[in-house]
Amino acid sequence: MDNKEIIEFLKKIELFRGLTDDEYQMLMCCVEVKTYRAYQFLFRENGRRENIFIIYEGEVELFKSNPYGVEMKLTYFSKGDFLGEGSWDTETPHS
Template sequence: MDATALKKVALFEGLTQGQLAKVASIARPRSYPRGTFLFREGESGQEMFIVAGGKVRISKNVPGIGEEALGVLEEGQYFGEMSVITDNPRSADAIAHTECTVWVIQRDLLDQLMFTDKELAYVLLWTFVRTLSDRLRESNDRLKLFFATSRF
């Protein structure tokens, strides 16, 4: 992966050119045809993804309702990062919404990189915190809307 392309990804905006090059060196491309699962809810995860081209749908299967799309991610957006910072199973499905290419970063390689570059680790971990906080806020807003529109 090209370090210049990484600079456009929100997760890596605060990194120096040298740090971007280090992250780029551990990212590997992977392509998926439309409709293919990148991962499923409940699976263990050891990698995170950055959309390089195409679109990826993040969704949950709701019993009695079916698939509930949580979002469709496009080029430059990232997902699966919770598996990089926790050992919890995947919290949703990731499906190739269109034919897509993603950059994959393995947890163990990122761990090694963050261990050897504490400044990089600091920037990434704070960005992860902000991302998770934003996603929690979005989930709370969806829950409020659900209850506001539901009839009991």
Template sequence: MDASLLKKVALFEGLTQGQLAKVASIAQVRQYEGSSFIFREGDTGQEMYVIVEGRVRISKNVPGIGEEALAILEKGQYFGEMAVIDDSPRSADAIAHTPCTLWVVERAKLDQLMFTDKDLAYVLLWTFVRTLSERLRETSDKIKAFFAISRF
């Protein structure tokens, strides 16, 4: 893995070159064809993903409506990080929107790395908190908009 590519990923931008090299050493490369599922809502998750090439669609299947895309993620973005924080099932589907190459980081390997490098753990955990906070705010705004529309 090329650690310099990780520096462009928001999750890892606060890490030193040495810490980036440590993260790169535990990542695995995985490729997906377009329209293939990376994971499905309800699956048990033990990995998070960084997009190296391609695009990934995060979506939910809404009864009576079908697939509702929540986000289209691009190169340099990450997803599935909730699986490395808690043991809850996946909250949405992740689908290769185009053929893509991903770096996969297993929870157990990241846990071990954070256990041995407390400074790295501090940076990553605060970034996770900010990311989850932003997503919660976006979801709240979407819910407000939905209720505003539904009143008409």
């Protein structure tokens, strides 16, 4: 995926709508395209917040462990959705 394709994708995401062309170019220095396998973790509960994840393809399920250690599915994300945006404004771990 080249920069032009990434920028066109970002323009469709509400979080990034309305940026200028220069701002999209500046944003590209922070973009890293990654592919994850099924059942691979993006982050873990109580882990350090470091990234925003934007789903280009596929689905991501979000789970939370209950006090007994049983994982409960909270929601899922699909193309165009984003998660981890708390990393922009807080030092608290993933909840």
